[in-house]
Each structure stands twice: as C-alpha cells, then as structure tokens.
Amino acid sequence: MAAYLVFRDRMTEPPRHTFADKDFPGLVKQHQSLVFSLAYHFLRDAALAEELAQEVFMQLHRDLRSLESEQHVEYWLRRVTTHRAIDYGRRQQRERRLIPLESAPELSTPPRTGDPLLSESLRKLVAALPERLRAIVILRFQEDLDPTEIAKILDMPVNTVKSRLHRSLEFLRRKLERTQTASVHAVRQGSEAQL
C-alpha cells in the first residue's frame, strides 16, 4: 500500500524542471553582475573578483542539473559566491598576494555614486571588516536580502545575523565619522597654513 502511495505521488507530482547545458550562457549573462559584484565588494580587487566569479560559474556549469528554478539558481549563486569569497579573503590575508596593476582588468562601467569619496571610504571600511561581518553587510546592502535570507546563506542563526549587522553598522558609522572629522581637520590645517 505504502509503495502504491509513493508511486501515485510520483506519478501525480509535476515534473521537476532542471537546467541543461544550453541554458548556461543565458544564466551567465543574467547573473554575471550579481556574482562579480559580490566578489568585487568582498575582495576589492577586480582581477581576483573575476577569477572567483569564473570559478563560481564553472561550478554552476558542473552542478546545473541539480538546480530546479531561477530562484534556486540565484540562491545557489549567492551562497557559493559568498562562501568562496570568505575562503578567498582568508587565503588572501595569509598570502598577502600582490597583483601588478597592469594585469587588473578595467571595469566596464564606473560605479554610479552620489558622493564618490564617501562611497569609496565606505567600501574601504566594509573591506576592513572581518569576513563574516563583511559578507553580512554586502548581502544586506548589495543584494537587499533580509536577515532570514542572509542567515540561510551563511548557515547562521537569524539573531546572530541581526546582532552582527547592527554591530557592523555601528562600527562603520563610528569609523566614518572619525575619518570625516580627520579630513575636515586636515583641510582646515592646510588652509590655515596657506593663510
């Protein structure tokens, strides 16, 4: 009887949609900015970010048949990119690898910003956060995910994500205020010296 019920369920459930090799180019074009941006904001190095993004897409190519929907692909890409970026970040910290400036590819579009200096300072401060906190901040503000989704991607309790996010924002706010105060002070000193 149980076997019959399993058989009946299998026969009545809608067929699972899986991806094939032919879908791969479309998926790359659709999600390239997601993957590259996650990697770039995490590593702050265009060459490394491209290397990481390529590896993520290679893994997607291998695992394509196990993914069932567009949402599944997007979730999978965010998860794999974030975990790989955390590993890369740790490795980079150990090796302190230096890449010659000429080998870094040019970004095709400059970032759109309100205040470029403020944005650059913020990106630098985010890059200085420990890996897990950095991942939380990037997923929250680049991908606009809520703490529940971030917790799922990072395999963390939701409350931990919330508290770490709060702590990170507090840290960034304080650092930014200190930086701005210091630069205003430097400008003031510079103008006084000129006078």
Added chain:
Amino acid sequence: MSWIEDDLRVALQRREPPDGFAQRVIGRARRPRQQWRFAAIAAAILLIFSVGLFRYREAAAERRNGEVAREQLVLAIQIAAGKLETVKYRINSHAAEMPLDIPVRDEKGNDRQL
C-alpha cells in the same frame, strides 16, 4: 542609522564585470570537456601500455625460469651419466680381475674345476 544604510546601498550597488567576462566563462566551460577527453585517451593508452609491459615482464620471467630448470636438468643428467660411467668402469675392471677357473665344491666335499 538610516543615513549610513542609504550610503551603503549606494556604495555597494551592483556593478558590471569587465568586458568579455561572459564570453570568457562560456569559453572556459566548453574547454574542460575536451581536456577531459584527452586525459581519458591518455589514461587508456597508459593503461594498455602498463598491462602490455606487465605481461611482457611476466613472460620474460617465465622464460628465464624455464631456462634455469633446463640447465639444472642437463647438469643432473651429466652427473648421472658420469656416475653410470664410473659404475660401468668398476664392473668391467672387476670382471677382468676375476679368475676364469672358479673352484666349485661338489656334494661329497671335493673341490673341482668347472
């Protein structure tokens, strides 16, 4: 804290990857399969070569053992032939020394010549 959240959204907005990124990824995704095929062919050739070499060495060892056994047999035959020769020589030399008139004692106890 909302001002910093807004600024972070601006600072961390998505950006496009370098030109030709998608083409490079798609090209790379096509490449490994060919490499895999070459690797499979190379592995098959290597396997066939190793099996052949193993069989050849096995046959050579068997041949060597056969030759050693043959040499031992020849040596054994030579030793046996030498021994036989010695025995034959001794028999012949004894027969030559033996007197032709062998005394024989009859029923009454008298010696007589054959």
